[in-house]
Amino acid sequence: MTVIEKAHAKINLSLEVVGRRADGYHELISVMQSVSLADELKFTRITGDDIALKTDADVPLDESNLIHRAAKAYFKAAGLRFGVAVTLNKSIPLQAGMGGGSSDAAATLRALNKLDGDRFTPQQLCNIGVSVGADVPFCVLGGTRLCRGIGEQTEGLENRLRCHVVIAMQGEGVSTPLAFARLDESLWGDRALAEAAELRADAMASALKNGELEVLAAHARNHFEQVILPQHPYVACIKRALLANGAALAQMSGSGPCVFGLFSQADAAKQAALSLQQSGAQAFLCSFAL
Numbered sequence: 486m487t488v489i490e491k492a493h494a495k496i497n498l499s500l501e502v503v504g505r506r507a508d509g510y511h512e513l514i515s516v517m518q519s520v521s522l523a524d525e526l527k528f529t530r531i532t533g534d535d536i537a538l539k540t541d542a543d544v545p546l547d548e549s550n551l552i553h554r555a556a557k558a559y560f561k562a563a564g565l566r567f568g569v570a571v572t573l574n575k576s577i578p579l580q581a582g583m584g585g586g587s588s589d590a591a592a593t594l595r596a597l598n599k600l601d602g603d604r605f606t607p608q609q610l611c612n613i614g615v616s617v618g619a620d621v622p623f624c625v626l627g628g629t630r631l632c633r634g635i636g637e638q639t640e641g642l643e644n645r646l647r648c649h650v651v652i653a654m655q656g657e658g659v660s661t662p663l664a665f666a667r668l669d670e671s672l673w674g675d676r677a678l679a680e681a682a683e684l685r686a687d688a689m690a691s692a693l694k695n696g697e698l699e700v701l702a703a704h705a706r707n708h709f710e711q712v713i714l715p716q717h718p719y720v721a722c723i724k725r726a727l728l729a730n731g732a733a734l735a736q737m738s739g740s741g742p743c744v745f746g747l748f749s750q751a752d753a754a755k756q757a758a759l760s761l762q763q764s765g766a767q768a769f770l771c772s773f774a775l
C-alpha cells in the first residue's frame with residue numbers, strides 16, 4: 486500500500502514572542518497560514534521494520550531527520566512498528582522559516598496513520614507531533630490557525646481573505662535556536678505587552694474572517710525581524726522590493742530569512758516574483774492553502 490502526502494510550507498502572518506518557559510522553550514502568539522508551496526512525500530509499507538528514506542535534497546538521511554523522528558514517535562505511541570519506504574521530493578527551502586522540516590514530520594504522521602488504518606484522530610497526531618517539534622501540530626492540521634503556548638496549542642480561524650502570496654529569500658539560512666537566543670528578553674513577563682499581542686491576534690482573526698488585507702497588514706508583527714534584519718541585509722531588501730511592487734504586507738516568516746508578500750492583485754504578485762528572481766533571489770508565487 487502506498488500513500489502520497491503533500492507537506493505544505495507555512496508562513497507566520499504574525500509571530501510575537503511573549504515569554505520563556507523553564508525548559509528554555511519560548512511562549513508565543515502566532516497566526517500561522519499554510520501555503521500552496523509544498524514538498525511531496527511517498528510512503529510505501531515494506532517488509533521488516535526499516536524506515537528507508539530516499540531524497541535528492543541536501544538533508545540528513547539518518548535518525549536526526551524529522552521524518553525519522555516523526556516515524557519513531559508514531560510507532561512508540563502506536564505500540565507497534567512496520568517497515569516503510571519514504572521518498573521525499575523537496576520544494577520548500579531549508580532553514581528558511583517556512584516550517585519545511587516540521588511539515589515533512591507532520592506528513593509522516595498523517596501517512597503512517599493512514600497506512601495503519603486510521604488508528605489516531607488528528608488531535609492525537611498533534612499530541613504525538615509536539616514531541617518532534619513545536620510547529621508539527623500546526624502542520625498536521627494546516628490551514629489558518631492561531632497558535633499559542635510554544636506554538637502547539639492551535640485554534641482554527643475562519644479565513645475569507647483571497648490574496649496572492651510571494652515568498653522570497655536570498656543568502657544563508659538561519660538557525661532557529663540561535664534566533665530565539667538573540668531576542669530581547671527584557672520585555673517578557675510584561676502583562677501589557679502580552680495583552681497587546683492578544684489584541685493584535687484578535688484583530689488579525691477578524692481581518693481574516695472579513696477578508697480585509699489592509700487591516701491584517703496593520704496588525705501583523707514578527708519579533709524576529711529585530712534580530713535578523715541587522716545581520717541579514719537581504720531580508721530588508723526583499724521586504725522593500727515586495728512593498729515597491731505593491732504588496733499590502735511584506736514580513737519575515739518564522740525566524741527567517743524568508744520574507745512573504747501578500748498582494749491583492751495577481752499581476753503585481755507575478756511581477757514582484759519575476760523581478761526578485763531576476764535580481765538573484767529565490768522567489769515563489771503561491772497562494773494560501775486553506
Ligand code: C5P
Nearest residue numbers: 509510511618619620635636661662665
Ligand atoms: O520545536 P522545534 O524543534 O521546531 O524548535 C527548534 C528550536 O527552536 C528549539 O530547540 C528551541 O531552541 C527553539 N524554540 C523555542 N521556542 C519555541 C519553538 C522553538 O525556543 N516555541
